[in-house]
Structures are given as C-alpha cells and as structure tokens.
Amino acid sequence: MRCDVLAVGTELLLGQIVDTNSAWLGEQLAAIGIDTYDHRKVGDNRDRIVAALSALLEHADAVIVCGGLGPTQDDLTRDALAALMGVELERDPELVTYIGSIFGARGRDMPASNLRQADVPVGATVLANPMGTAPGLRAELDDKVVYCVPGVPHELREMVTAHVLPDLLARCGEESVIVSRSLKTWGTSESALAELIADRVDAQTNPTIAFLARGIEGLVVRITAKAPTRDEAEALLTTEEKELRGALGELVFAVDDDTMESEVLRLLLERRWMLGVAESLTGGLVGARLADPPGASHAFRGTIASYQTEVKRDLLGVMAEQVVSEEAAVEMAEAAQRVLGADVGIAITGVAGPAEQDGQPVGTVWFGIAIPGAPTEAVTARLPGDRIRIRQFATISLLNLLRLRLAALP
C-alpha cells in the first residue's frame, strides 16, 4: 500500500507558511507501515491541483490532499476533486445545517460564502470535522482512494486519526489495531543510542522501533505495535518498553506527551517539595519551561533571573568573585531555596556569548543543585552552538540534572 500527499495553498509555495502537515502525515503513515514516496505542494489553482492529483494516483494507491477546503473563492480542492471524478458539486443539506450550527454556537451569522463548504462532489463521502467548519471528503476512483482534509493542523490531525488512517488500514486488509509509544531520551548521541539498543532494533518485527531526532528536545525512540485488539497491542508495547528501558536506563526522561519539565514537577510533587530557580545566562528560560505544564504552581515557586552581576550580589547574596564559577552556582542554588522559600533550589550561570567573560570561553556553564539532606552540588559543562542554542541546551541540561538527582533519591 502506498499513500502520497498533496498539500494545497499558494501561501505554502510563497513561503508565508511552512508546510508541517505533510511531515506529520509521513510520520503517521510510516508508523502504520504504509509507504509514502512523493509529497507535493501546489498553489490554489484548480487545474494544477487536478494535474498533481492525477499524476500522484498513477503510482500511489491513495492520496491525502491537505488544504483548500475553506470558504473562499481560493479554496478549490472540492472543485478539483469533482473535476477529477468527472462529476458535479452538490450542496449537502445536512452540512448546511451543521455549518450553520457552528456559527450559531459562536453567536455569529454564517457568511453566505461558507455555504461553499457544504458542496460535495457527487459520489464522494463526507468526513466529519468536529473542530471546524471545513468537512473532509473521501472519494473512490477505480481501485484508488483520495482523502481531502483541512489544512488547519489540529483539524487535519483529528480527521486523519479518526477517519483516514483506520480507512487506509482496512483497505490493506489490516484488521489490526496499531499503537505507538514514544520514549523520550536526553543525554547521548543518535549513534550511541542506536548502539545501546542494537539487538532490539535487529530483532524488531512487531513491535517495530524507530528513531526520531527532536533537536534540542533530544532523541525519541518510538515503538509501534500491531495486534488484533488495543489491549494486546498495548501489552506488546509495554513488554518492549521494559526491554528498551533496561538498555537505555536513565536516558529515558519521559513518555509520549510528558516532557522534561512535567517529569521534574512530578518527581517534586511525589515528595511535596517546592522548587525555586536562580538563573543567569538563561534570563528566565528555566522558569518559563517549568511554568509550562498545567498545575505547575503546585511545585514551582518561581525563578529569579539575575542577569546583571549587581542583582546576583544584592538580591541573591552571591559573594563569589567570579559569577561564572562553582562557588557562584552553589551560592545561587542556595539563594533560590532561601529567597524563594523553596525546598529545592537549582541555579545556572554561564557564558552565552557572543564574547567570553572573565576569561571563560563561550559555552562554559555551571549548574547548581541544592536538595534537602544533601550537600549542595555544582556541575560544569561546555555547551556547543550559538547564543540561542547554548541557552536552550543549558536549560534542558539543568532540568535533566535535577531529574536524575531526584530519581536517584532513596
């Protein structure tokens, strides 16, 4: 089974928007074992949509068309599909009622142009869009199939997950349920990671194992399992996860939607500890990440970003002569506990560049960690990259260090 992708929109060709939909679709298709070989972008032009779609259907069994289902005259995916099928568009009264009800719920009148969204090529099937006014479409052409889905990413994801992927699986005669689990790792390179789990990767049949590089957010090991029922598939995932965790150990920091910061907050909550942060080169990035998860306030008291040396001295009471040093990191972590009234204090100081500072090269970073019942600890690192990358790297590295220390407590 081969399913290709066509993204529609002049704004994509002009670079006004980056097409992230086709990458997401590629990831989903790969996860369920469907090949995808050709992804295209064309503008809002009916003839070019028709031409691209027919060219793709020469080689692919299925094509997902993203975008061009909006209410304006520029939205031509419906018209292109009808032209390709050689049929007319017909207004669907149920869709008219549905779209009207969405506007009604928002207390607004439906502009007449939105009626275009109720037009369906004769013979095509409507795919419900619970998140917006643009319904999707499915059309059979001989033994092939075309899915048209909205270009708005969250609407696309919902519709593809609910309708398109199950339909594709059914068409491959696949009656199985396919589920995935992502183990997020931090702290090693892709090749080192691959080596650690080489025997699992070599042995893979079901579940399968894939690597996804997530840049500054680390590397993801994705496990995908197939089974007659969801419970059986989940059981396969759980067994494989256990094997992989055995090899990967503490490199795994979170699973699926969990993040480095949600994991840190979870570990703190377990002990009912409050966290305070003192930052320098990161200017508030560590605090901003810790405030991301809903409910962060149950364990995160706040951050003091002492960007200037005077603030380190006056507000945090840092006495160390060099503000990028082991002593400064220790003093800042303890100040975060004291000044913010926290149980755990973490701190970061370093040189983000562009120029070196007090003879310390760009990328030099000191982390401080103060945990109840243990001596305050300082750890140094030399981080690569430019100013922005060093600050992001420093942020996640500090959170990871705290995670490891909390997880290692008896």
Place this chain on the structure above:
Amino acid sequence: MRCDVLAVGTELLLGQIVDTNSAWLGEQLAAIGIDTYDHRKVGDNRDRIVAALSALLEHADAVIVCGGLGPTQDDLTRDALAALMGVELERDPELVTYIGSIFGARGRDMPASNLRQADVPVGATVLANPMGTAPGLRAELDDKVVYCVPGVPHELREMVTAHVLPDLLARCGEESVIVSRSLKTWGTSESALAELIADRVDAQTNPTIAFLARGIEGLVVRITAKAPTRDEAEALLTTEEKELRGALGELVFAVDDDTMESEVLRLLLERRWMLGVAESLTGGLVGARLADPPGASHAFRGTIASYQTEVKRDLLGVMAEQVVSEEAAVEMAEAAQRVLGADVGIAITGVAGPAEQDGQPVGTVWFGIAIPGAPTEAVTARLPGDRIRIRQFATISLLNLLRLRLAALP
C-alpha cells in the same frame, strides 16, 4: 521564468525532519519576481529523484534540488543528476583538496566516504560551499537549468543567495540588483493592516509590497525594490518605507533583523535606563526574551517570576487581595523597580488556564508599567488561545506596551 523545487531525503517523507527549505526558497523566489508552482519531496532513491526532476523540468525553466549531497551511500543527488544528463561522474581534484582542507582545519582525518562529495557529473559546474563539505552543482539541460544545493539550511541559504538567485536573475535578462526590507508590525489584523496601506499596495510597481504572517511575532510588510545599483535600490526602499511608516505609524516595531526586545533595549539604552521585570503567568518568558539580544546586560537587570502567590507577597511585597488585578500589576511593576534596583519596572499577572482563577476567566491579563517621572500605569487585556499562546501573546504585548510608552516620551 518559473523555478520549481525538489527536496530530497527519506527523513523528510517519514516526518523525522520538517522541510523548511522549500518554504524559504519560495519566499526568496517570490521576492525577486520568479514564479514557483510545484514543490516536491522524494526519498533517497536515484530513480525517483530522476523521475521527479524530469517531470518538473517539463514545465519549469529551472529546478532547485535541495539535499542528497552528503558523503553517505544514501546521498544520491549527484548520481541522479549525472543520470539525467546522461554523463558519468568524474572526481574533481580541486574539490578533493578543498574538502581535505576543511577536515585539516578541524584537526580531523577525512573519511574516505567524503571523497564522494568531490564527484561531479561531466559538464556540470561546481558551486562553492564556504560553510561545509558539500559543494553545490549547476547543470544546463538544453535551455533549462538545475541547481543542486545542500539540505543543511544555513549552507543552502548561503549558496542560494550567493549563486542561485543571481544566476536566475541573469537568466531572466535581469541585470538589476534586488533588495528587500521588512517592516515588522504588532497590534492589528492582516485585513486592517492591508486597509491602512491599500493605496500603496494598489500603486505598487517598483518597489513591490508583500504581507507575511509571522504568527505570534506579528505581521511583516516586506518591500522589495529593483534598480541598476544597490544604492539606487536602497534609495527606493527608503522612500517607500517612509510612505508606509506614515500610514502604519507606531504599528511598526522593528526592521529586518531587529526584534521587539532589541527595540525595547535600544530605547532604554538611549536614556541609560535599567529595566527590571516581575512576571507571574509567563514564568520567566519576558526575561528570557529580553536576554536574547547580545549586549542585553547593558539595560536588563533581570526578572523575578513569582509563580506562587506567597512569592508575590514575601519577595515583591504585593498586598493586593487579588493577584490578577490592577492593584497587583501596579505593585509588581514598582516592586520590579525596587527589588531589582531598576529605573523602569514592568510586570505581568494573569490567568493562563486551563482553569479560571479567583473568578477571572482564562486569558485575563494585567500589565503594569512604572517609568521614572510618570505615575505607574496598569493596562488589562483579554487574550485568546490556549495556555501556551496566552503566555506568548502576553509576553510580546507587554514588551510592545513598554516600547510604545518609551517611544512616546518627550
């Protein structure tokens, strides 16, 4: 003149990497008036690269191929181009020396596989890559042209700017210099912006005017001018910028590479004022942005992100009963001045959600601004979106408010 784009890489189809190159290329081509109608992605497969390239060349005058120029067996763009040209690959001794010298400069031995990067289809021209080991290629096919450039974004941008765009312009018989300037705006909708400068847009011939939506970073009005020399083109830009600024007024917050935070820091430096921040729902985001520009420490003292109410009371001395209120915003801004020893204090408090707080709905935000010689001011807003969007929106809104107040000072 029509130039299409082919991005090569199985990792793009699998969604392991999002293709941002073709959007960037589309933007550049549009800016110099070259049409682009068809962008494609194919995997690391020689025959599929050849097939896509010949299909694109049926309609386009030029094609830019991105990626597949690396040193591994998977990098097949060179081979595909040779196959399309019907010629052999020949090792270029100058390239061998050049690639060897790059490894030498890094103090490393060159792996034998990197020699593949010195292979050139007979008759193709090498495009220098000052930033990496992958040289680019240009090949003429009858009256058409193919450019192969590396997939690494900063290498691609350098090579396209230096070699590809000028070559394309020369081929359209264009001997002019083309330059652009981006006016970044914040504070209005795309349709309102378009209305404000409708007469300039209607009258456009040279310079041309385009809108680019940059999401949470606002809307960009890009002016592009063409002239026989750079000086003349710059003069056209300057005249048009003046006209546009007349209509847009204080909506324009920065030009080209400047940002909201660099503009705020510049205005502070002009008066030699130091800035302190007190944040709540943003958790450190405001500080993190202010610490972004190099040299931020000349005007930015730091931020206190008082995520919990106790920190607002104990460290900032906030007495207001409701922590999301006009009184709290005023108290926090003045505390930022006092506690951080700053001339100017700004503050933000609000409800990021998911749940309402003290009866205030999600999205309610209060900004506080304390500037020497003026009464401390509080401004409220109701921001749309989810938790993440509300926090980002709040951050840039506060910085914009400070920018407007500083710019309005006598």
